[in-house]
Amino acid sequence: MHALSIAEAQEIDTSVVPDIHAYLAGLRTNGPIARSQMGFIVALRHQHLDLITRDITRQIETEGKLIQGITSGPIFDFIKSSMLFSNGDVHLRRRAPVSRIFAFKLMDAMRPKAAALAAELVEARIGLGPIDFVNEIAAQVPARIIADILGIPRGDLPVFMQWIADTPEALGFINLDRRDEIEKSLVAFNDYVAALLADRRASPREDFLSQYVEATVQDEELSKDEIRTQIVGLILAGSDTTRGSLCMTLAHLLQHVDQWRAFCADSDGLKRAAVDEGLRFDPVIMGIPRIVVGDFDLDGYRIPAGTLLTISVPSALRDPSVYTDPDHFDIFRKDHPRWHPIFGAGAHRCLGEALARVEMEEILATIARLAPDTRLVGAFPRLAPGPIRQVDRMEVEFLGG
Numbered sequence: 001m002h003a004l005s006i007a008e009a010q011e012i013d014t015s016v017v018p019d020i021h022a023y024l025a026g027l028r029t030n031g032p033i034a035r036s037q038m039g040f041i042v043a044l045r046h047q048h049l050d051l052i053t054r055d056i057t058r059q060i061e062t063e064g065k066l067i068q069g070i071t072s073g074p075i076f077d078f079i080k081s082s083m084l085f086s087n088g089d090v091h092l093r094r095r096a097p098v099s100r101i102f103a104f105k106l107m108d109a110m111r112p113k114a115a116a117l118a119a120e121l122v123e124a125r126i127g128l129g130p131i132d133f134v135n136e137i138a139a140q141v142p143a144r145i146i147a148d149i150l151g152i153p154r155g156d157l158p159v160f161m162q163w164i165a166d167t168p169e170a171l172g173f174i175n176l177d178r179r180d181e182i183e184k185s186l187v188a189f190n191d192y193v194a195a196l197l198a199d200r201r202a203s204p205r206e207d208f209l210s211q212y213v214e215a216t217v218q219d220e221e222l223s224k225d226e227i228r229t230q231i232v233g234l235i236l237a238g239s240d241t242t243r244g245s246l247c248m249t250l251a252h253l254l255q256h257v258d259q260w261r262a263f264c265a266d267s268d269g270l271k272r273a274a275v276d277e278g279l280r281f282d283p284v285i286m287g288i289p290r291i292v293v294g295d296f297d298l299d300g301y302r303i304p305a306g307t308l309l310t311i312s313v314p315s316a317l318r319d320p321s322v323y324t325d326p327d328h329f330d331i332f333r334k335d336h337p338r339w340h341p342i343f344g345a346g347a348h349r350c351l352g353e354a355l356a357r358v359e360m361e362e363i364l365a366t367i368a369r370l371a372p373d374t375r376l377v378g379a380f381p382r383l384a385p386g387p388i389r390q391v392d393r394m395e396v397e398f399l400g401g
């Protein structure tokens with residue numbers, strides 16, 4: 001049969017839809033792919049996640065910035081020297097020293113620290129009335145844990161938190177009105193991390209950064225800019241993602257009272273499953289983008305080389321061919337694939353998965369233990385459109401049992 005051209009694909013525009021999951025389900029029923037107004041192709045099925053790792057695609061590099069007219073400057077330089085937006089040997093060189101140290105075992109050792117921080121944050125707020133969960137809890141956990149891993153002094157935390165709030169946008173689509181502000185913060189952030197690295201080069205300690213510096217000495221082809229960028233990248237990649245995922249998982253758990261009760265009764269036994277389902281049900285990652293490097297056919301469409309292709313994560317994670325009753329939040333479901341697709345696949349699979357899981361699991365289990373009668377206050381939180389979907393707001397009231 002003659003393959004259709006991508007110009008014939010249905011259109012997609014998620015920027016204004018009231019219910020993104022219903023909208024994507026409608027598109028997915030109509031056809032396997034959709035075409036955005038900006039010209040990229042969105043693949044909608046779970047099986048399309050395989051495209052991330054096939055040699056007919058490659059990771060986007062600076063193309064995402066060039067589309068926005070960003071051709072130089074701190075954001076451009078950051079993307080250009082990052083591991084996430086690189087390919088082949090360059091990517092391997094940048095990833096290897098971090099992944100050697102940022103291993104699952106080390107991250108699991110962070111569990112008691114994450115649990116202690118969670119207890120400190122929650123305990124201080126029990127019975128205080130409604131609190132801003134996004135900023136007072138969900139933003140604090142990833143920022144403070146990564147600050148701890150990097151050995152950032154407590155006194156520097158406020159300014160560190162400010163950079164974390166200002167700069168993750170650099171990874172995705174930028175609101176160009178904010179470009180100057182983001183770049184100013186990114187430069188200050190870069191300088192700060194460069195100083196931390198210089199300090200560890202001069203006087204190594206028993207910590208992650210010293211080990212990282214040593215590992216990069218072994219891989220001496222890395223420039224100082226590249227070394228610094230991987231550390232800033234690690235911080236940024238783990239902040240908005242974990243914050244939003246934590247908010248949505250807790251919100252859905254609290255909304256499903258029976259499941260929340262079951263979770264409170266056995267939070268240790270159920271924390272991994274609860275996080276798996278939270279990450280599936282309302283994923284913060286909108287899509288995983290790739291560039292097509294060789295023409296190929298995808299479910300009846302001819303996809304030419306050069307196409308910017310995004311695999312829609314919210315659509316894939318509600319694909320009924322994989323998940324039974326996909327629009328039902330169910331922490332007891334048994335049909336999660338072995339590797340959770342929210343963390344990507346292949347060469348670029350998330351380096352921070354273990355850490356994100358530890359953080360999310362420990363804060364949820366702590367709330368269940370210390371404040372089982374916690375309730376959501378006001379409107380249910382929503383994730384705004386964007387490459388990494390941000391929580392608009394979320395208030396909760398921590399109530400002890």
Ligand code: HEM
Binds near residue numbers: 085
């Ligand atoms: C729930 C939280 C998180 C989610 C959903 C998430 C998701 C992802 C995804 C989908 C990718 C691959 C993107 C691609 O292939 O284009 C990725 C890569 C990455 N993530 Fe995460 N992430 C999370 C938390 C973290 C944390 C906590 C860290 C570190 C502290 C981190 C560090 C990284 C790094 C360094 C990469 C780049 C890996 C590479 O290019 O080789 N992430 N993440």
